[in-house]
Amino acid sequence: MKSRLVLGALMPTDVIARAKAEFDAIVSEGPGDMTAREITRAAADHEAEAIMFVNTLPLDAATIAGLPPSVRVGATSSVGYDHIDVAAARARGLVVTNTPGVLTECTADHGMMLLLAAARRGAEYDRIMRQGWGYRIGQGDLLGVRVSGKTIGILGMGRIGQAMAQRARGFDMRVVYHSRKRLPPALEQGATYFADFHAMLPHCHFLSLHAPAGPATDKIIDARALALLPDKAVLVNVGRGALVDEDALYNALTSGKLFGAGLDVFRTEPNYDTRFAGLDNVVLSPHVGSSTRETRNAMGFRALDNIAAVLAGQPAIDPLWH
Numbered sequence: 001m002k003s004r005l006v007l008g009a010l011m012p013t014d015v016i017a018r019a020k021a022e023f024d025a026i027v028s029e030g031p032g033d034m035t036a037r038e039i040t041r042a043a044a045d046h047e048a049e050a051i052m053f054v055n056t057l058p059l060d061a062a063t064i065a066g067l068p069p070s071v072r073v074g075a076t077s078s079v080g081y082d083h084i085d086v087a088a089a090r091a092r093g094l095v096v097t098n099t100p101g102v103l104t105e106c107t108a109d110h111g112m113m114l115l116l117a118a119a120r121r122g123a124e125y126d127r128i129m130r131q132g133w134g135y136r137i138g139q140g141d142l143l144g145v146r147v148s149g150k151t152i153g154i155l156g157m158g159r160i161g162q163a164m165a166q167r168a169r170g171f172d173m174r175v176v177y178h179s180r181k182r183l184p185p186a187l188e189q190g191a192t193y194f195a196d197f198h199a200m201l202p203h204c205h206f207l208s209l210h211a212p213a214g215p216a217t218d219k220i221i222d223a224r225a226l227a228l229l230p231d232k233a234v235l236v237n238v239g240r241g242a243l244v245d246e247d248a249l250y251n252a253l254t255s256g257k258l259f260g261a262g263l264d265v266f267r268t269e270p271n272y273d274t275r276f277a278g279l280d281n282v283v284l285s286p287h288v289g290s291s292t293r294e295t296r297n298a299m300g301f302r303a304l305d306n307i308a309a310v311l312a313g314q315p316a317i318d319p320l321w322h
Contacts, residue, residue: 015300114262156211
């Protein structure tokens with residue numbers, strides 16, 4: 001008999017097909033992901049042993065308490081897990097897992113795309129062409145900022161931060177970084193570590209955010225931090241929207257302190273602060289850093305692997321608590 005699963009999020013067809021083949025699965029039919037109430041009700045009705053979800057589901061203490069006793073594992077198809085109350089899961093004995101590693105390269109690719117597009121005014125150039133162009137652009141008009149040879153600061157030198165640094169080196173950029181702890185020299189690859197985040201900022205022509213969300217990093221990019229950056233710096237965020245004080249960022253972009261920004265994540269998703277959509281010097285994307293066919297399949301498969309391991313009586317591959 002197959003183990004019972006509630007797949008509460010919209011997933012690629014290959015992931016859905018595997019879930020249905022390997023599990024007795026109830027699958028979200030859309031148009032959106034299941035709500036907390038829907039997923040707990042479905043789990044109870046199905047006597048599910050596992051739930052699979054993404055960061056649209058707040059797996060908080062109340063939701064965990066509402067799950068039926070049959071649920072033994074909850075797997076998020078994401079590397080971030082700030083939507084999960086890990087302490088509450090542990091107290092209940094619910095194994096919770098994430099999907100680290102598999103989305104590193106594509107998220108870093110997306111971060112580099114946003115960096116280049118913000119520096120070289122990609123959104124403005126694209127709009128000019130779509131509107132028909134038809135007029136002379138002088139050599140002093142629509143100037144971007146050079147990327148090659150500049151210094152990039154990285155906040156959060158985990159897997160994705162390291163991959164972003166590797167791409168920056170391809171543009172002959174100097175890499176500086178701040179993280180909770182310093183990397184071994186073999187992983188630094190010549191990057192300069194700053195134990196003090198604010199001491200790093202005056203060196204950063206570009207600042208790329210890759211830290212996890214949490215009390216220590218909430219609004220770490222505030223007015224003070226932005227003021228410490230060199231004039232005409234560029235900010236890129238493919239980490240978490242919670243890292244940024246968006247009022248302070250808007251002021252820095254409209255005052256000319258920042259040259260531009262590339263933003264994939266926001267404090268309130270999907271209903272983000274639309275003031276940013278009115279700014280020519282911002283490149284926007286809807287939290288799609290990992291959005292390639294290969295990566296989204298790999299994330300979903302990794303979540304299913306975690307579920308299968310736990311339900312087979314084996315340790316989770318990517319446990320969030322031990």
